[in-house]
């Protein structure tokens with residue numbers, strides 16, 4: 001066993017319409033690392049995350065997850081190792097109760113009824129919404145839906161958790177709760193976001209994407225506080241680090 005969680009080599013991805021959204025990505029992520037992915041709109045953040053789910057396959061290059069290449073043969077195992085939280089909870093919550101949504105993955109892998117029950121309760125407990133298990137997802141607040149989506153992702157006991165813009169729909173209190181939850185997780189974490197303050201609070205390492213390429217990779221503080229780099233990538237310093245002028 002190596003302690004590499006994800007290895008991406010010379011990855012290119014072209015959408016069916018011919019647009020090349022990823023252009024030579026190289027990235028090695030070690031177990032337990034927390035990686036932020038930042039970049040302006042259209043930089044390729046979501047495209048890169050989707051490559052890790054096997055929803056789309058690389059046009060060139062390869063991706064290994066826990067030493068297994070992502071291909072049709074390994075996909076079922078890799079999907080157990082990766083918990084993916086989509087940007088929009090509605091893509092993840094589609095049954096009539098939170099319990100059934102979180103049970104969906106474990107049931108799909110044909111775990112026993114008792115094991116499914118155990119997984120669902122553990123996942124809901126971990127994100128702090130066990131009391132919502134019989135509620136209908138569409139009646140919940142944005143923050144509650146977000147936590148439920150995370151529960152569906154961790155009910156398979158993954159080693160890696162991937163989130164696309166997790167704070168986009170959250171009010172400040174739900175956002176703070178999410179940050180604390182993410183910091184309590186021991187999974188390898190990958191979080192793509194425009195919320196640079198959240199990345200600063202949750203990720204030790206950050207990469208910056210620009211036009212489908214990694215243009216910087218280093219400690220989150222060094223990267224997000226680099227005013228020149230942020231400006232070149234059409235980003236701004238995290239709010240907590242900006243000099244304010246109240247005059």
Ligand SMILES: Nc1ncnc2c1ncn2[C@@H]1O[C@H](COP(=O)(O)OP(=O)(O)O)[C@@H](O)[C@H]1O
Pocket residue numbers: 015016017019021039040041042043044045046047048
């Ligand atoms: N289904 C698609 N077909 C063609 N181009 C796409 C598709 N989805 C995204 N793109 C393009 O790929 C680029 C990267 O998009 P995306 O990964 O969504 O960026 P980000 O998440 O960083 O905002 C953008 O230029 C976008 O227009």
Ligand SMILES: [Mg+2]
Pocket residue numbers: 045046047164
């Ligand atoms: Mg995106």
